[in-house]
Amino acid sequence: MSSREDHDGGTGALSSFVETVTRELRQQIVSGRLAVGTRLTERSIAEEFGFSRVPVREALRILEGEGFVRTRSPRVRVVAGVDDADAGDLFDVRSTVETLTAARAAEHATDEQRAWLHAIVQEGQERLLRGELEALPGLNARLHTAIASAADSPMLLGLVNQIMPKVTWYYTAVVGERALSSWREHAELAAAIVAGDADEARHRMREHVAGTRFAYLDRTLRTASVTATAPVEEDAARSAGPATIDGSHRRDHAVWRVRPAAVPLLRGARGGVLGGARVAVKDLYALRGHAVGAGNPVFLSRAGREDSTAPAVQALVDAGADVVGIAQCDEFAFSIAGVNEHYGVPVNPRAPGHLVGGSSSGPAAAVALGQADLGLGTDTAGSVRVPAAYAGLYGLRTTHGSVDMAGVVPLAPSFDAVGLLTREPELLSRALDVIAPDSASEPITRLLMVPALMRRLPQHVLRVVRETAESLARGIGAELDLVQLTEETARGWYAAFRTVQHAEAWACHGAFVEANPGALAHQAEERFLAGRALDAAQVDAARESVEAARAAVLTWLAPGTALALPATSGPPPRRDTPNDEFGFTRQATLELTFLPSLAGLPALTAPLAEVGTLPLGITLATVPGHDRGLVDLARRAARIQQAAS
Template sequence: MHDPLNAFALGGDVYLDGAKTGPLAGLTFAAKDVFDVAGYVTGAGNPDWRRLAEPARHTAWAIGTLLESGARLVGKTHTDELTRGIFGDNSHYGTPDNPRAPGHVPGGSSSGSAAAVAGGLASMALGTDTAGSTRVPASFCGVFGLRPTLGSIPMDGVLSQSNTFDTVGLLADDPDILARMGEALLRKKIKDVRPAQVVVLEDALAASDPAVAAAIEAALPRIKDAVAPIVRGRRVSPVPLADWVEHQNAIQGREAWERFGEWINNSNPRFGFEVADNFLRGSKVSNRTLSAARGFRLRARRWVQEALEGNAVLVLPTTPVTAPPVHSPRSVMWEIRHRIVSLTTIAGMAGCPQISLPLCTAGGLPVGLSLIGPRGSDALLLAAAQRIGKA
């Protein structure tokens, strides 16, 4: 496999031909190395997980569906360890190159999938998204990325860390290809349905770097022309968005520990510092803290639903920053991670679909502009991306 970007995982030489005919015939796709392929080990970005895992008995539903639709699998891609990262800098296997921002991280945890799409190594790619693992690399690498409505695409055969946040993620460099991919995986046709209004989340803009906020502002006329009238002056949250992060981390961390804790206790695996720290924090989340976080999530869902009233979609920066340079200090990256999750948690807490569109740049680096719709409005967001792309 020719891999100039270090996008493909160790043991990722997995090639499967799709059906001879179908809506995706002639297209290629890559899959994050947390999707099972029968007969192959799912490495999940960690050498000890890979060493101890058995070959998969079945192929993940999402991979099988794309193959049945005519697409060809060209390999499995790098991920942060057990999907527990947001920058794509794996301490064991290195960092995939970011084709649109050389010298900067690609974003994670679906790092290799975004790099493969941005670098032209695949027409589209499968990722996963818990706290931004598809949306962040889409933003940093300047490609289209969809986090679907929670539960809308089966997670069968996918290594999951948090069953109340995890979704399959879709990546492509072309909105029409992303829509065709979405039709196959969501099992519904993309119709040209429009929202009544596009609501700018002022608190999300305020939480972003000035250059990122300015880039989003400059792109709003394009959104108005292709999607719907713009509404200003609304905030999604009566409390600071930073408060959301604490509660998402509690739920996600506890669920990840419940998923992997026994294996960690028995295997004593090698982890990068932040991954080990994330698991340690998750192991210490008390039942009382977990209950409070779940209560907060119910309130957060109501706040998002209220913001979406009136047949609206929400617009915000996908990430409040551009991609940090590779090898940035860990202390700096931790602060950036917190800021990123303060935006990605909005759709995550609500279980809503979010699409990141590569419409902007700041300082020459890609900036994703995102649309969030009500639960079940995935097709509406994909249609909006198609109209914006044509505009």
């Protein structure tokens, strides 16, 4: 036996050597000193460390198990690339574990630990100002470990220590674009812990983890290096082997919960009118053999596999469409942002760097990316119309109650409706024939605008909306009139709508929210809690106001008449829009989208306008049951636009 092999004598010594080699190689991989693809041979590593091959072989086995090394052939091991399937799982784990450690740290940190957190943050900010980015991943790990130490829980500290090498590896990959924002978030997080505010610390940590997830997904999409992302549910067929969509291997965990693969989740019947159409189904619909996640990993973890498929989905499948995947959505569909702190923000190919909108964010992104032809979503207060507007798609909210909502997770049943998303109106027309075959088709000859609903629009956006409505009216030979509605009345209708929506949302999901504190993102939880705060008298009064408003709106309309509204208060916001600024945008948009929902109208958003180079959708809404008239109008408008161009 060689002298180096003699060094390995004894179990304790061997374990120590294995630990040394594992730790040093891991650090070199995480820091980038060992680049992706670097060949790792037992002989060269053994010579470098002065050990035999025995501890080296064991260290490489450990690192392969951790995902830092992969075997290219029986005799060749190389440094692995960052795996995006692992990334999605890691961010899910971090969102759960580290939000808890942050809250516990706020409750249990000693004065010494608080001072230590402040010192780490200060050093990180100083290194950032000096441009010493290479120091930040290590400081990031120190800060997160210090927070876990302050939580006064050996189990939580052990979990954080276990995932920290991977956290550092992923942070290193995005440190250039995340440095400034991450250390600002670190300062806000440390301030909440120092102040002893557990709820704020939990919120800040969740936002911080989400920010890193978003940056990482952006990076992978920009470099076209995204690998197949592991599904959340246990779907073995989805994790076996690479699959392509239109020749692309890109997968976005923010778009798909169960990704497309070589075999559809549900294969369409042969010979149907939708034959060959690929459908992305929002993660609210029941699919036989799959769980429903509703955009929340805790809800998903407790959901069993469905015994049957929702009727709306089955109708598409019976007409020949293939269900290729289950697409992400905002939590319980209670948002129009298209931001899910657990799974990320989908890319918007029509407006890179901008939000795609929600809550049907996943289906919209899938259709816009060409990964699906048809998106099946839901629309309560704009959840199909907003992403259609932001992504330059056609988005139809069907007449309330016209399409069976059985097998769909509800939000506010008084307003929930099935919705469709497509890139062009012809497929939308065929899909409507399938899910609402009795829809009427009265030609639209009169358009109505409601100035009171557009009071928050910037002047340049308002000008584009008016010019587009006038152009559309001329193109189809329709009258264009104004509806006289006071701003005070419009505000009252909106308040009543939101009251009923919040009350019904709490009735549907309040038990889950109360039983699982912290399971929802902070803002989503706040919306549900607003429903809990309402008393019966408030809700009853609001319902009366909604009924009166619905009756009033229906007096404006007749077959052949349609409202023409901006789908949103402006073009899609940037992904880095500050919360307060987006809050204004969200409010102004909801004051536009609520009216068709309140009145139970079919409403179609079409990509008819632009602000600069960004899309601005126009929504058309008409009397209940006349969805077909809107789709026919969209087809006419598309032909007019094509001829003009």
